[in-house]
Amino acid sequence: MSEGAAKKEEKPRKFQAIRGTRDLPPPAAALWNRVEQTAHQVFGTFGFGEIRVPIFEATDLFARAVGGETDIVSKEMYSFVDRSEKLDPNPKIGELGGFLEKVRRLHEAEEIPKTPFNELAIAEAQALWKKLEPWLAEHPTSESKKGDLDRLIVYLDAMQLGPMISLRPEATASVCRAYIEHGMQQLPQPVKLYYMGPMFRRERPQKGRYRQFYQIGAEVLGGTDAPAIDAEVIEMVMTFFEKLELQGVQLDINSIGDRNCRPKYVELLRAELQKVKDKLGPDSQRRIETNPLRVLDSKLENEQAIIEKLPRIGDHLCKDCADHYAAVKRELGLRGVSYRENWRLVRGLDYYMRTTFEITAKGLGSQNAVCGGGRYDGLVELLGGPPTKGIGFAIGEDRLILSLQESGKAAAQQGRDVYIAWMGEKAYEDAIRAAKNLRNGGFSVELPPVEQKFGKALGQADKLGARFALILGDNEVASGEWTLKTLADGSQQKLTEPQLLNFLRKL
Secondary structure (H helix, E strand, O other), rough: OHHHHHHHHHOOOOOOOOOOOOOOOHHHHHHHHHHHHHHHHHHHHHHOEEEOOOEEEHHHHHHHOOOOOOHHHHHHEEEEOOOOOOOOOOOOOHHHHHHHHHHHHHHOOOOOOOOOHHHHHHHHHHHHHHHHHHHHHOOOOOOOOHHHOOOOOOOOOOOOOOEEEEEEEOHHHHHHHHHHOHHHHHOOOOOOEEEEEEEEEOOEEEOEOOOOOEEEEEEEEEEOOHHHHHHHHHHHHHHHHHHHOOOOOEEEEEEEEOOHHHHHHHHHHHHHHHHOOHOOHHHHHHHHHHHHHHHHHOOOOHHHHHHOOOOOOOHOOOOHHHHHHHHHHHHHHHOOOOEEEEOOOOOOOOEEEEEEEEEEOOOOOOOOOOEEEEEOHHHHOOOOOOOOEEEEEEHHHHHHHHHHHOOOOOOOOOOOOEEEOOOOHHHHHHHHHHHHHHHHHHOOOOOOOOOOOHHHHHHHHHHHHOOEEEEEEEEHHHHOOEEEEEEOOOEEEEOHHHHHHHHHHHH
């Protein structure tokens, strides 16, 4: 094949967004901006401040906070070794002796994980290299030591040469870590924080669910566990949805007790589930031993009648938890927040306690939850901080956006306020000045970089959805009166530069 033919056959690779991710070009991004701006405004009125946390953290942070046995940690997190920057990522065969010695020193200094496996792998690799190095110098092309070389490569590949880190699957753990790390317990309590941004889980993409997805959330850390705090957090998120005009919003609440009463309920639930185990599916059967509360989350139709007959946690709350739950409902009533009690609304991790809530909306099918939250008084302590009260929520922004779109609340195509149709070099100077002044006045302006014929300019203005066309030619420059054309009805008028700004400001 000739060189020319080979080049002709070569096609540049067609890159596409990775499965489970997507782009948000205009005008779609306009709706996202409106949602996020509304969150900034509403959360600010409740005294919350924004916190921005890293996109990746130590894997152990999420293992502790989310639970090492959960699907999120065991199957869905994007985790990788953050290889020490002190190590050559691609050492040559002749440099392996120095490389292994550096690995040994970093392991002793705990700059790479000081684990029994690393200790074994380093020792075995060094022993193999000590045997192989002089032999390779004398027989560089021989394959008689291939078995030893293969074993050495296996050990090199198996070493964990840096800490394990993960893209965040949620943000509550990161916010709690930041609360501890920055000594926020010294600030006036409680500390009220909110966040927004991308999260990452390797799960099957489906409607409203992506591998890179977005959350808006808030946490209240420190202070007391007064029922008024729980109610105000719920009131805030309901106010946010009201401002967005989200349709079909339904708030469900429950109490899951605390360390005094929940363990007894869990054992009772486990005992009752054992009686009907043969009628349950494999997932529910497994959860009887690992986390019985999760059985209550089951969506399998054939399990619903069984679950409906199970003991309800509300009937097994201790007095303190029952009183707290009653007070939360009373506080919600004072705030005019409507709710529905849902005894199956639970959180399976030990640090969750008392108040749990979930908010659903229209347009999302069976997976219709847009927000989930609850009290987690033990989480900060679990992560190495002092005993700290905590409650928070996370909103699935992707699902929220989808629900708004389904209900016709999507943002309209973003147009321009003014399109400047200029003709002639002198008019161009006026056009630049007009664009600058109009933009300073807060108007969106399209200034074409090259001169256009009048008809083409108006056509382009119309395609961009401009409300007005400002026409600047030799006559307008000479007279000092500019022509403003209203594109909706074709009417036009003559205005001086000051009159133009005043006219547009009044609209």
